[in-house]
Amino acid sequence: MAYEEPVKDYDKIVENCTCAFCGSNCDDLDILVKDNHVAGVRHACRLGASKIMEDEDQRLLVPMVRDENGELVEVDWDTALDKAAELIAGSIRPVFYGWSETSIEAMKPGLELTELVGAVIDNQATICHGPTVQAVQNVGYPLMTLGEVKNRADMLVYTGSNPMNAHPRHLSRYTTYPKGFFRRRGRFDRTLVTWDPKFSDTAKLSDIWVPFEENGDYGFCNAIRAVLKGKELKQDVISGIPKEDIYELTEKMKNTKFGALFFGLGLTHTLSKQRNIDIAIQLVQDLNKYTKWVLLPMRGHFNVNGFNIFMSYEMGFPYGVDFSRGYPRYMIGETTTIDLLNRRECDVFMVIAADPGAHFPGGALAHLANIPVIQIDIHWGPSTEMADVVLPGTFIGVETAGTSYRMDSVPLYMKKAIDPPETCREDEWIVNELLQRVKNIKEASK
Amino acid sequence: MKQITLTPKKFSSIALEFDELIPDEIYGWSKEDFERYEVPVGNTRFPLTDYYEIEVEGEAESPEEVKLTIDGDAGRVKYIGCKMGAGEIIVNGDADLQAGAEMTGGSLTINGNAESYAGREMKGGEITIKGNVREYAGTSYIGEWRGMSGGKITIYGNAGKQLADAMSGGEIHVHGNCDILAGIHMTKGFIQIDGDVTRWPGGQMKNGAIVVNGRLERLLEGFELDGIVNDPVVEGREFTGKYIKYIGDIGVNGKGSLLLNAEKNRHHL
Numbered sequence: 001m002a003y004e005e006p007v008k009d010y011d012k013i014v015e016n017c018t019c020a021f022c023g024s025n026c027d028d029l030d031i032l033v034k035d036n037h038v039a040g041v042r043h044a045c046r047l048g049a050s051k052i053m054e055d056e057d058q059r060l061l062v063p064m065v066r067d068e069n070g071e072l073v074e075v076d077w078d079t080a081l082d083k084a085a086e087l088i089a090g091s092i093r094p095v096f097y098g099w100s101e102t103s104i105e106a107m108k109p110g111l112e113l114t115e116l117v118g119a120v121i122d123n124q125a126t127i128c129h130g131p132t133v134q135a136v137q138n139v140g141y142p143l144m145t146l147g148e149v150k151n152r153a154d155m156l157v158y159t160g161s162n163p164m165n166a167h168p169r170h171l172s173r174y175t176t177y178p179k180g181f182f183r184r185r186g187r188f189d190r191t192l193v194t195w196d197p198k199f200s201d202t203a204k205l206s207d208i209w210v211p212f213e214e215n216g217d218y219g220f221c222n223a224i225r226a227v228l229k230g231k232e233l234k235q236d237v238i239s240g241i242p243k244e245d246i247y248e249l250t251e252k253m254k255n256t257k258f259g260a261l262f263f264g265l266g267l268t269h270t271l272s273k274q275r276n277i278d279i280a281i282q283l284v285q286d287l288n289k290y291t292k293w294v295l296l297p298m299r300g301h302f303n304v305n306g307f308n309i310f311m312s313y314e315m316g317f318p319y320g321v322d323f324s325r326g327y328p329r330y331m332i333g334e335t336t337t338i339d340l341l342n343r344r345e346c347d348v349f350m351v352i353a354a355d356p357g358a359h360f361p362g363g364a365l366a367h368l369a370n371i372p373v374i375q376i377d378i379h380w381g382p383s384t385e386m387a388d389v390v391l392p393g394t395f396i397g398v399e400t401a402g403t404s405y406r407m408d409s410v411p412l413y414m415k416k417a418i419d420p421p422e423t424c425r426e427d428e429w430i431v432n433e434l435l436q437r438v439k440n441i442k443e444a445s446k
Numbered sequence: 447m448k449q450i451t452l453t454p455k456k457f458s459s460i461a462l463e464f465d466e467l468i469p470d471e472i473y474g475w476s477k478e479d480f481e482r483y484e485v486p487v488g489n490t491r492f493p494l495t496d497y498y499e500i501e502v503e504g505e506a507e508s509p510e511e512v513k514l515t516i517d518g519d520a521g522r523v524k525y526i527g528c529k530m531g532a533g534e535i536i537v538n539g540d541a542d543l544q545a546g547a548e549m550t551g552g553s554l555t556i557n558g559n560a561e562s563y564a565g566r567e568m569k570g571g572e573i574t575i576k577g578n579v580r581e582y583a584g585t586s587y588i589g590e591w592r593g594m595s596g597g598k599i600t601i602y603g604n605a606g607k608q609l610a611d612a613m614s615g616g617e618i619h620v621h622g623n624c625d626i627l628a629g630i631h632m633t634k635g636f637i638q639i640d641g642d643v644t645r646w647p648g649g650q651m652k653n654g655a656i657v658v659n660g661r662l663e664r665l666l667e668g669f670e671l672d673g674i675v676n677d678p679v680v681e682g683r684e685f686t687g688k689y690i691k692y693i694g695d696i697g698v699n700g701k702g703s704l705l706l707n708a709e710k711n712r713h714h715l
Contacts, residue, residue, distance in 0.1 A: 092488035093460045118489025137589030138631075218627075218646060223667040225697035233667055275608070275627055275649065282650065282697070324489040325463075332588060333562050333581070334524070334543050343522075344459045345488070 007032055007040030014417040019048040020101070020397035022167045023299030023407035024174065031398070031417040038398065038418060045168035052398055058380045060392035062423050072390060077425065077433075084350075084374045084389045085437035089445075091348035093324070094119040097126075097337045098354030098376075100304035102393070103402025103414070106427035107310050110352070113435045116442070118324045120346075122337045123307040124300065124354060125319040131268040132297045133308060133318045134332060135277035142284050144260065144294040145408045151180035152292075155256035157193045159280075160217070160266020161298040164201035170298070171205070175260065182257075191252070195220070196266060197240075210249065213240030215271035221279040224250050228286045254290040264298040299407040302397070306405035341367045350374040352427065353393070357382025376430055393427040394420035400427075447513065448473065448506035450480070452498040454518040460488045461542055462497060465525035469512035469533025469552060477502040509533045509552070519558070527554040530571070546573040549597065559603065568616060570597045578603035578622065586612040586631075594618070594635065610637055613654060617681075629656045632702060636681040651695050651702035655680045661710045669694035669704055678705060690714060 010032035018027040032040035041049045063080035064072040096114055099107055100123050114121040156175050163170040171177055176192050183189040194203040195210040203209045212220045216239025223238040227250045233243040267276045287293040299305045308318040315321055317330035333339050340346045341364035349371055368386050375387035378395050394400040399420035405411050463486040480500045484491035506512050512533035519539035527535045528544055531551045540558035547566040559577035565584040579601050586593030593612035604622035612631040623641035632651040642660035649666055657680055669692035678689050688708035694700050
């Protein structure tokens with residue numbers, strides 16, 4: 001990699017900004033501003049820095065509506081908002097999906113709009129940590145803050161996740177490398193363990209790598225729990241791991257002072273889905289009979305956890321909440337986005353701050369291509385190609401301030417560093433406008 | 447006896463919800479009442495007559511005297527027989543999600559396949575499914591510790607993943623094969639599977655009994671061998687032949703019984 005000169009040509013530094021990329025929400029970023037543009041970012045990882053620096057690339061700048069020839073044409077805000085409101089007001093099974101890359105402030109009118117029209121509101125948890133939320137509802141949530149891990153943890157286990165690629169500062173800022181109050185020597189005072197079928201970049205840094213077989217998570221955790229209860233293992237190899245290694249690992253986990261287990265989609269999306277998390281949580285509960293152990297899901301987007309917290313607080317259900325009968329309902333497989341699309345039920349789809357075009361399975365996308373799609377986003381992406389109405393928003397944490405929740409459920413207020421493009425509007429304003437316009441249509445039709 | 451027959455005439459890709467059309471509610475309804483009734487579809491209600499030809503014969507004094515027949519495919523009709531307490535419902539085709547959920551009595555017969563959550567939190571009555579069921583038959587609500595607590599579900603086809611999660615009573619008989627984690631978190635009740643099982647029946651089970659008459663691929667380490675039993679009697683039911691009996695899941699100090707047909711499961715000995 002070529003050496004790059006540090007950025008020296010800037011007007012001002014906006015200190016302590018919060019990164020709007022992954023669930024680590026690093027809040028120590030310095031954004032260098034020149035002529036109301038981001039000239040550089042300090043302290044961010046490559047992923048966070050490139051998102052902030054290349055913000056203007058492929059940017060959606062004006063509202064657009066798809067014409068009868070199938071082309072997106074530029075229109076004024078009133079035309080685009082009216083068109084979107086008309087689609088929403090006339091729908092029978094609308095789904096409002098996304099919300100994980102916008103602020104809590106934008107979710108509030110979004111929920112009001114959902115309730116008004118009897119829609120389904122859902123976020124990216126439906127395709128990532130949804131099983132985690134279900135397991136937490138079943139067996140509890142032995143969580144902590146990342147500050148506790150930094151100051152106390154002497155054993156860190158990453159499973160089904162690869163933070164060196166997906167949450168690059170997680171190890172250096174919160175868990176493995178920082179010097180903590182009780183871990184004065186940083187990395188040297190900690191044991192890093194990775195349970196992963198793949199020899200990932202995180203596994204390469206680890207002291208212990210446990211390569212259990214794919215889909216072996218449940219059987220592996222069950223075996224550790226059996227050992228903790230004093231059972232002698234009968235099979236020589238369990239989920240691809242020799243039983244001697246399981247005894248040794250269990251002993252090490254029992255003899256730490258403070259252990260933390262972090263898990264990602266490798267655990268939530270293998271064969272036994274939410275039951276992997278269920279048994280991992282119960283394993284952590286068992287380990288607490290010997291020493292202190294905690295657990296935390298590695299949330300992806302910077303506010304995916306925020307949506308779950310917001311919805312649980314407001315409606316009692318974390319995601320996939322259906323208001324079609326006038327009251328909230330939550331049933332995995334029935335009121336969740338992918339199922340509604342695969343079953344071809346949804347008739348109007350609004351996507352805000354998400355890119356289903358890039359992430360959804362083929363069957364769901366095939367249905368999305370056949371129904372009206374409203375997109376509220378800042379960048380042109382695969383979803384824009386399917387969108388019938390495009391409403392350009394602003395970048396939370398860079399152009400607009402707002403609240404988000406870090407993966408350990410700590411709320412952070414994200415500062416703004418620059419002004420948004422004149423033709424764009426804040427997500428909160430757009431959703432509020434839609435709410436008012438749908439209200440007007442509903443009242444007029446009474 | 448009141449015989450109500452609904453014959454489909456129009457398909458809706460947005461599922462209809464039939465939770466209000468249970469014998470307990472409709473035993474006093476005349477044909478005109480059915481024709482006036484609007485069925486929930488998404489966030490709206492549409493007349494039932496848009497979707498069904500309705501025939502009503504006879505009179506009923508109580509829900510027990512009602513026989514409701516959906517004479518065709520109901521693959522997009524959710525909540526058939528949901529919370530029903532008496533009477534009879536017959537579906538001559540497939541049924542959608544939540545068939546017989548929270549049922550307390552009466553009988554529901556599905557002469558086709560059933561989608562997920564059939565018999566969720568069932569408390570009584572009987573569900574018979576002639577075809578296959580998808581995931582979570584006889585299961586609990588998300589986060590709830592008590593799933594199916596009474597009644598009987600008979601599945602003549604295959605059952606999907608996580609059958610009878612957190613079962614706390616009642617009986618399930620699967621004539622076909624079963625996927626992973628049948629009876630997970632089970633505390634009471636009885637599951638009989640006549641076909642083959644892929645993996646891990648009884649994960650985190652505390653009590654209750656599971657009998658597998660087919661071949662089990664993978665057993666969890668949480669189960670301790672209790673011995674070989676001849677002609678066991680499990681929960682009052684007699685089985686003939688040799689069975690391998692395990693007790694588990696010891697991860698949760700469980701005392702549940704898992705019996706595997708010894709002939710077909712020699713590889714576990």
